[in-house]
Amino acid sequence: MSNGEFSIPLIHNSISIMTPFLLAAIGGLMTELGGMLNIALEGLILIGAFFSVIFAAATGSLFLGILLGILMTIFISWIFGAITLYLKANVFITGLATNLLAGGLTAVLSFHLFGTKGVLMFNDLPSLPSLNVPALHGIPVLGDILFGHNILVYMSWLIVVVAWIVIYRTPFGFRLRGTGSNPNAMSALGLKPQNYQMIGILISGFTCGLAGAVLTLNLGAYVPNISSGRGWIALVVIYLGGKTPFGILGAAFVFGLAESLSNYAQGFMDIPADFILAFPYIITVAAMVIMSVIQTRRED
Amino acid sequence: MKVNRSDWFVTASALLITLGAAFAVMLVMIFIMSETPGETIYYFFAGPLTNKYYLGNMFNSAIPLILTGLGIAFAFRSSMFNLGGEGQVYAGGLAATAVALPLPAAGAFFGITISLLAAVVTGAVIAGLSGFFKMKWRTDELISSFLISNALIYIVDNFITGPLDDPENNLLVTSKIAEQYWFKKIFLPSNLDISIFFIAIIAVLAFYYLFKTHQGYEMRMCGLNPEFARYGGINVGKYMILPMLWSGAFHGLAGAVAVFGTSHACYKGFSGGMGWNGIAVALIARNNPIAVIPAALFFAYLEAGAKSAMINADVTIEIASIVQSVVFFLITAQAIYNFVKFRRKAV
Secondary structure: OOHHHHHHHHHHHHHHHHHHHHHHHHHHHHHHHOOOOOOOHHHHHHHHHHHHHHHHHHHOOHHHHHHHHHHHHHHHHHHHHHHHHOOOOOHHHHHHHHHHHHHHHHHHHHHHHHOOOOOEEOOOOOOOOEOOOHHHHOOOOHHHHHOOOEHHHHHHHHHHHHHHHHHHHOHHHHHHHHHHHOHHHHHHOOOOHHHHHHHHHHHHHHHHHHHHHHHHHHHOEEOOOOOOOHHHHHHHHHHHOOOOHHHHHHHHHHHHHHHHHHHHHHHHOOOOHHHHHHHHHHHHHHHHHHHHHHHHHHHO | OOOOHHHHHHHHHHHHHHHHHHHHHHHHHHHHHOOOHHHHHHHHHHHHHOOHHHHHHHHHHHHHHHHHHHHHHHHHHOOOOOOOHHHHHHHHHHHHHHHHOOOOOOOHHHHHHHHHHHHHHHHHHHHHHHHHHHHHHOOOHHHHHHHHHHHHHHHHHHHHHOOOEOOOOOOOEEOOOOHHHOOOEOOOOOOOEOHHHHHHHHHHHHHHHHHHOHHHHHHHHHHHOHHHHHHOOOOOOHHHHHHHHHHHHHHHHHHHHHHHHHHOOOEOOOOOOHHHHHHHHHHHOOOOOOOHHHHHHHHHHHHHHHHHHHHHOOOOOOHHHHHHHHHHHHHOOHHHHHHHHHHHHHO
């Protein structure tokens, strides 16, 4: 096998794998900039994954499935935000509550609606349309890497660009960052920091809903706990990306590549499946610690 | 620590509001989901109390929750977040089993002691690692403890289904530990075992340590106000590691106790939920080691009720997770406390 034949599908694959990380991390960035570590990402992805696929199956339309799935995720993120901000609860504990609610609600509804808490298969669901531009496909290497993904992948790139514009080029972005760095100054200006944080949380609901939709609609099925730690890894992606949208894009790609490599490694070597499952967490911790070592060195 | 009477009243009322809301949500869920809501509600509330077996098992499942609740309370008191409880319990149970399995001939006291010690050390090292990273490089312990724990869960899975798997059993389980190590049952036919008395003593000792010793005082001071603690000459870095070590030790012990008292072997996923529930227990107990005991019993009741409703009626056990999430959502809500306080002043 020549080098190119191996690395092109690998990178192509990494790009699909990174999409949910990227989306969740961009949403998490919005709450992070508002001064809140959002550990609810994990649960929100699960909510998005479950509701988008069951709504898509119920309506027979992918578009409606994604739309309703996202709305449901935004609703749950609103509950999370309202209790945290207006009832003044601890954001970590309400974040855990959201994750717990997501696990419980999806299992209870799955059992109530489908009579099983296991895998839900939706065979007659149309698959996500992918973007193919035959003219551009001819470009060597890049054409093969950049095209042929499903449309949600391209949407996630668009969201990165929009996030950059919103954060750095709009009054909302300035105020959101102001909320994170100095909420008292915001209050002094007569602005309510909570409102900006709330919008940040709702945006994270939107992106996590989409991240969940990517997972289940790609598969045409719902697997219990399909988010499997992606929300947590996304939190680390935010840090590694230096809390900027394009940095996050790069960091998410590194994670996609690592996961895609470990999938390949599983094919070649006799590594127990459990270790492959543990691998993303191990590299995430390692990356996180290395990052904090570098940061402490720089500050000292 | 002196507690103002009216403060106590506010805390208790706010807790009642939170738990009331949780049960209200549960009732609504049951009315939506169940074909026979009356029956389901009966089994949920009365089921755990109807016979000796259910009642004893409910108390038995509170045992590890008291330990994980204590572990979380120690961390919270020092303003440290240990979200790795799940993995620490699981790894603790495995470590104790792995030590006990090759030792069938040893005396019960010796065998149990070193197995429990292995669990305690395992848990402490895992959680302590996150504390160490935090002290040394300011790595967020909340995220690192969770990620380390999740990686460990898969690795423990691998040991249970691989090297330590019982070849004579098709289930995903290790071989059983020697019978002389099993904790004595005290409430047959249920699984309740003698360790509940020891665990209650541990909770009292934990209270004493936290509130009556110098080290406990310094630890709490670092939790209340680290800047002030540093100014007062307290080694703040030490109190990033120490509470995590304690927290992990309690979690590891919880896993060992669950194995030696109840299952006598490590099943795949045997400790699922013990870590998360420990957080809820500590929050309900407001991080008071003595109050952890009733809080753990409350959670054990909730789980037992859900289990009973699942077996005897037509709802699934995850309904308990939804009720738990309501508790998590509201338990720290400052607005509820303020509401009660304000109402009281107005009267």
